[in-house]
Amino acid sequence: MLSRRGLLATAAFLPTILTRPAQAAPPAVRVGSLPFGTVSWEAAVIKARGLDVANGFTLDVVKLAGNDAARIAFLGGQVDTIVGDLLWAARLGNEGRAMRFFPYSTTEGSLMVPAGSAIASLKDLKGKKLGIAGGPLDKNWLLLKAQARDSAGIDLENEATIAFGAPPLLALKLEQGELDAGLLYWTYCARLETRGFRRLISSDDIMRAFGASGSMALIGYLFEGATLSDKPDAVAGFTRASKTAKDMLANDAATWDVVRPLMAAEDEPTFVALKRDFLAGIPRRSLANERSDGERLYTVLARLGGERLVGVGTTLPPGLYFDGTGNG
Numbered sequence: 001m002l003s004r005r006g007l008l009a010t011a012a013f014l015p016t017i018l019t020r021p022a023q024a025a026p027p028a029v030r031v032g033s034l035p036f037g038t039v040s041w042e043a044a045v046i047k048a049r050g051l052d053v054a055n056g057f058t059l060d061v062v063k064l065a066g067n068d069a070a071r072i073a074f075l076g077g078q079v080d081t082i083v084g085d086l087l088w089a090a091r092l093g094n095e096g097r098a099m100r101f102f103p104y105s106t107t108e109g110s111l112m113v114p115a116g117s118a119i120a121s122l123k124d125l126k127g128k129k130l131g132i133a134g135g136p137l138d139k140n141w142l143l144l145k146a147q148a149r150d151s152a153g154i155d156l157e158n159e160a161t162i163a164f165g166a167p168p169l170l171a172l173k174l175e176q177g178e179l180d181a182g183l184l185y186w187t188y189c190a191r192l193e194t195r196g197f198r199r200l201i202s203s204d205d206i207m208r209a210f211g212a213s214g215s216m217a218l219i220g221y222l223f224e225g226a227t228l229s230d231k232p233d234a235v236a237g238f239t240r241a242s243k244t245a246k247d248m249l250a251n252d253a254a255t256w257d258v259v260r261p262l263m264a265a266e267d268e269p270t271f272v273a274l275k276r277d278f279l280a281g282i283p284r285r286s287l288a289n290e291r292s293d294g295e296r297l298y299t300v301l302a303r304l305g306g307e308r309l310v311g312v313g314t315t316l317p318p319g320l321y322f323d324g325t326g327n328g
Contacts, residue, residue, distance in 0.1 A: 026053060027234040030060045031221075032070045032082040038105070038187070038278060039083050041259040045245040048258045055237030074222060080231075081238070084222040086294060087139060087301060087310060093320055094313030098225025100322035102239055103217035103290055107281025108203035109133065109140050110189045112174065113181045115196040122201065123152035128180035129161040131170035133188075139218070140183055142304040143206045151209070186281070190273040207293075210300050216293040217283045223322065239324030246282045287321045294321075 029052075033039045043061045046052050052059040062079050064070045070082045083104050093099040111130075113119045119128065125148065132141045148154045156162065163170070163179065167188050174182040174192065181200065184192070189199065204215050221242070228235055248255040256275060265271035283290070295316055302310045 026056055026058045027231045028058045028060045029081065029231070029234050029238045030062050030079045031238075032064045032073050032079040033061050034064055034066060034070060036187070036262075036264060037083070040262050041249075041278070042242060042245045044258050044262060045248060045255055046241045049245070049248065049255075051241035051244055052237070055241045057231075057234035057237045057241075059238070059241070074224075077224075080227050080235075081221045081223055083219055085139070086218050086220065087298070089220070089222050090298060090313060090316050090320060091311035093317030094311055098228075099317070099320060100223045100225070100228065101320050102221040102223070102242075102322045102324060103283040103287075104220045104242075105278075105281035106204070106215040106217045106283055107186045107277050108207075108218060109183060109185045110199040110202040111144065111181055111183045112189055112192050112197045113200050114174070114177075115198055117180065117198075119181060119200060121152065122148045123154060125152075125156060125181065126154055126159045129163065129178075130156065131163050131165060131173055131179040131182035131184075133165070133167040133170055133182070133184050135164055137305055137309050139301055139305075139309075140203050140206075142301060142309070143203065143210065144183060144201070146300070146304055147201070147206045147209055186277050187274060190277045191270055194267070194269040194273050207297060211296045212293040213289065214285055214293070215281075216285070216290060216297070218297075236324050239322075243324075250279055250282060287323055291316070291321050 031039060031043060033043060040061070043059060046059050047061075062073065064073055064079075064082075070079075071084070071088070073079045074082045074084070086101060089099045089101045119125065132138065134141060145156050148156050154160075163173075165173075167185050170179065170182050171184060171188045171192060173179045174184075174197070175195065189197075193199070203218075204212075207216060208214075221239070223235060249259070260271060263271060263274055265274055298310065298316050302314065
């Protein structure tokens with residue numbers, strides 16, 4: 001039993017214990033993730049390796065149904081960041097929103113044809129049926145049209161049959177022989193490649209033809225200015241964790257054990273193809289080079305798509321590119 005003196009000493013110490021402030025939980029960074037999207041791959045590595053806690057934040061993955069849902073959630077403040085399109089980020093920035101773009105991947109889509117197809121170049125697309133992922137203002141479609149016109153003298157809109165649609169459906173139609181070629185997102189291209197399909201031309205090829213000096217990131221993590229003001233350290237920690245996760249995937253084969261269950265890769269060749277193209281898309285260039293090529297491509301797309309595509313801006317908004325520290 002405690003003596004009277006011991007009880008008094010304990011009682012005197014209790015207020016210090018009771019009033020000591022609890023350690024604050026790390027701020028959350030809420031990232032929107034689409035079904036089967038590669039953001040879920042990176043997020044899984046960040047969580048499994050504790051990269052969020054090590055960098056001073058807690059990663060909260062919010063599952064969203066599709067691109068439209070992601071944009072709505074982002075604009076409505078339901079998530080802090082999504083992987084979005086450079087042109088959309090620029091459009092919002094030119095409309096007055098304080099947007100920042102942190103490059104995520106340089107891997108884009110390709111125009112795929114069956115292995116035995118007689119289509120050997122863009123000029124062979126005349127009279128063919130093409131499936132186009134996205135709509136009439138999809139940037140890859142606009143660039144493909146322009147490249148076909150400039151290099152092959154073909155007006156694809158009038159000299160080919162065009163079917164717009166969702167990537168899974170178009171990939172299926174291509175496999176079933178109902179399409180002669182399909183302009184698809186990279187994950188579908190990688191899967192088709194393992195089934196004997198080949199790439200006629202990639203988006204990277206087209207961007208270089210229009211003056212890009214290297215593989216450029218057309219998608220990136222988007223942040224609003226308010227998010228950067230509210231939790232700058234957490235956002236900086238998130239960008240560090242993102243880079244570290246990619247480095248782990250590039251240099252440690254065991255890290256892919258975390259990701260593989262999320263990839264829906266039904267066989268080893270599909271897994272290898274998806275892994276190869278993901279790693280090929282890791283951004284490696286300086287933000288100055290990214291911005292220079294971004295400006296060049298923005299000019300091309302503004303000419304091709306007009307205000308319906310890029311909005312009221314005539315160039316990328318200042319300060320759009322973000323290096324994770326606010327110095328980008």
